[in-house]
Amino acid sequence: MGTENVLRNLQLVGGQRVDIAIQDGVITAITPPGQAEGEHSMDCSGLYVSSGWIDLHVHAVPELDPYGDDIDEIGVKQGVTTLVDAGSCGADRIGDFYTGSLKAATRVFALLNISRIGLERTDELSQLEWIDRSKALEAAAAYPEFIVGLKARISQSVVKDSGIQPLKLARALSEETKLPLMVHIGSAPPAVTEVLELLQRGDVITHYLNGKSNNLFHEDGTPLQELLDAAARGVHLDVGHGTASFSFRVAEQAKAAGIALNTISTDIYRGNRLNGPVYSMSNVLTKFLYLGYSLEEVIRAVTSSAAEWLGKPELAQIRVGQQANLTLFAVEAGGKQLKDSEGDVRAAHYYIEAKGVYANGSLITG
Structure with missing residues (x-):
C-alpha cells in the first residue's frame, strides 16, 4: 500500500470545510477538519477545492x-x-x-x-x-x-x-x-x-x-x-x-x-x-x-x-473510493485588470487563482 496523504482544511465551493485523505491516488476519506488520518499532511487553509x-x-x-x-x-x-x-x-x-x-x-x-x-x-x-x-x-x-x-x-x-x-x-x-x-x-x-x-x-x-x-x-x-x-x-x-x-x-x-x-x-x-x-x-x-x-x-x-x-x-464528483481528480484554487482580494477581446478593460477586486491539481496519483503545482 502507498502512503496516505491528507489535504487539510480545504473549503468546498458551497462553504463546508473538509480534510481529504488520498492513498494510491484514490480518495479514502472526506472528513471534518482535523479528523482525517494519514502519514503525510498538507495544510491547505485558505484554499478551495473542486472536482478537476x-x-x-x-x-x-x-x-x-x-x-x-x-x-x-x-x-x-x-x-x-x-x-x-x-x-x-x-x-x-x-x-x-x-x-x-x-x-x-x-x-x-x-x-x-x-x-x-x-x-x-x-x-x-x-x-x-x-x-x-x-x-x-x-x-x-x-x-x-x-x-x-x-x-x-x-x-x-x-x-x-x-x-x-x-x-x-x-x-x-x-x-x-x-x-x-x-x-x-x-x-x-x-x-x-x-x-x-x-x-x-x-x-x-x-x-x-x-x-x-x-x-x-x-x-x-x-x-x-x-x-x-x-x-x-x-x-x-x-x-x-x-x-x-x-x-x-x-x-x-x-x-x-x-x-x-x-x-x-x-x-x-x-x-x-x-x-x-x-x-x-x-x-x-x-x-x-x-x-x-x-x-x-x-x-x-x-x-x-x-x-x-x-x-x-x-x-465532477469528489467521493470516497474514487480516483482523486481535484483542483485547488484561491479567491484572492486585490485589484486585477481584465481585458476582453474588444480591448475593453475592467477592474476586478477579487480574482481566482489556480494553485494546483491532484491528478494521476499526485499533487501537481504550476
Missing part, C-alpha cells in the same frame, strides 16, 4: 501554428485536469494527436474537425473536398473513447465561398456518427441565424458571447429569438473566449436577459496564453466572477456542466 476543472475548448497540438500549445501548459499547470481539443485535427492527424496525448498528465478528449486537414491552415472549410466523409467516419470509429464530438468553424474567414454547406455536411456526419457538433460562430456570411437553425439538442455553440456584428444579440441588447429557441431545444452554450470571441458588453447583455451560463472555456493556445487576452483558465473564470455570477455558478461551468456534456458525470 474541465476546459471544453482548447487547442493542444503543439506543432500547429497559430492555434497550438503544449497539453500540460494549458492543462494541469492551469488547474485544468481535463481538456477537450476543439478541432485542431481532422482525420489526417487525429491518430498522431491521440498517441501524443497519452504522454500528458492532463486527461485529453478531442473534437474531430470535419475537414480532414484540421487546422493545418485556417480556411480548412473553404474547399468542400477536404470534408472527406469516409475518412471522418473511419476516424470516429477508430477512436471512440477519445473523440467526443465533431467541430465545424462556420465563419467567413474559414468557409470562404462555401457558405452554409460545410455545416450541412457536418450535420449529416453527426447523424451518421451519433456525435454532437461544436460550431464556432463568427463573422458572416453565413448569417448566425442560418447556423442556429441547423443545431440540435446536445450540439454546442462556442463563442456565444462574441462582440462581432454577426452575434447572437440585437443592437438593443436583447437576444435573437433563434438563440432563445436553440437554448430551449437543448443547444449548449459555450464561452470559448479566445483572442477575438469574448465581449464584456455582450456577456452583460446575456446575463441581463437571463441566458443560462452553461460552460466556460478558454479557446486557449500559445499566442493568447502568453500575450492575452486569455492568459489562463483562472483569468477567464475571474471575468465571470466580476460579471456578478456566484463562485458556485462559475465553478459549476467548468465542472459538473462540462462533465455532463461529456457524458462523464464522474469527472
Whole structure:
C-alpha cells in the first residue's frame, strides 16, 4: 500500500470545510477538519477545492501554428485536469494527436474537425473536398473513447465561398456518427441565424458571447429569438473566449436577459496564453466572477456542466473510493485588470487563482 496523504482544511465551493485523505491516488476519506488520518499532511487553509476543472475548448497540438500549445501548459499547470481539443485535427492527424496525448498528465478528449486537414491552415472549410466523409467516419470509429464530438468553424474567414454547406455536411456526419457538433460562430456570411437553425439538442455553440456584428444579440441588447429557441431545444452554450470571441458588453447583455451560463472555456493556445487576452483558465473564470455570477455558478461551468456534456458525470464528483481528480484554487482580494477581446478593460477586486491539481496519483503545482 502507498502512503496516505491528507489535504487539510480545504473549503468546498458551497462553504463546508473538509480534510481529504488520498492513498494510491484514490480518495479514502472526506472528513471534518482535523479528523482525517494519514502519514503525510498538507495544510491547505485558505484554499478551495473542486472536482478537476474541465476546459471544453482548447487547442493542444503543439506543432500547429497559430492555434497550438503544449497539453500540460494549458492543462494541469492551469488547474485544468481535463481538456477537450476543439478541432485542431481532422482525420489526417487525429491518430498522431491521440498517441501524443497519452504522454500528458492532463486527461485529453478531442473534437474531430470535419475537414480532414484540421487546422493545418485556417480556411480548412473553404474547399468542400477536404470534408472527406469516409475518412471522418473511419476516424470516429477508430477512436471512440477519445473523440467526443465533431467541430465545424462556420465563419467567413474559414468557409470562404462555401457558405452554409460545410455545416450541412457536418450535420449529416453527426447523424451518421451519433456525435454532437461544436460550431464556432463568427463573422458572416453565413448569417448566425442560418447556423442556429441547423443545431440540435446536445450540439454546442462556442463563442456565444462574441462582440462581432454577426452575434447572437440585437443592437438593443436583447437576444435573437433563434438563440432563445436553440437554448430551449437543448443547444449548449459555450464561452470559448479566445483572442477575438469574448465581449464584456455582450456577456452583460446575456446575463441581463437571463441566458443560462452553461460552460466556460478558454479557446486557449500559445499566442493568447502568453500575450492575452486569455492568459489562463483562472483569468477567464475571474471575468465571470466580476460579471456578478456566484463562485458556485462559475465553478459549476467548468465542472459538473462540462462533465455532463461529456457524458462523464464522474469527472465532477469528489467521493470516497474514487480516483482523486481535484483542483485547488484561491479567491484572492486585490485589484486585477481584465481585458476582453474588444480591448475593453475592467477592474476586478477579487480574482481566482489556480494553485494546483491532484491528478494521476499526485499533487501537481504550476
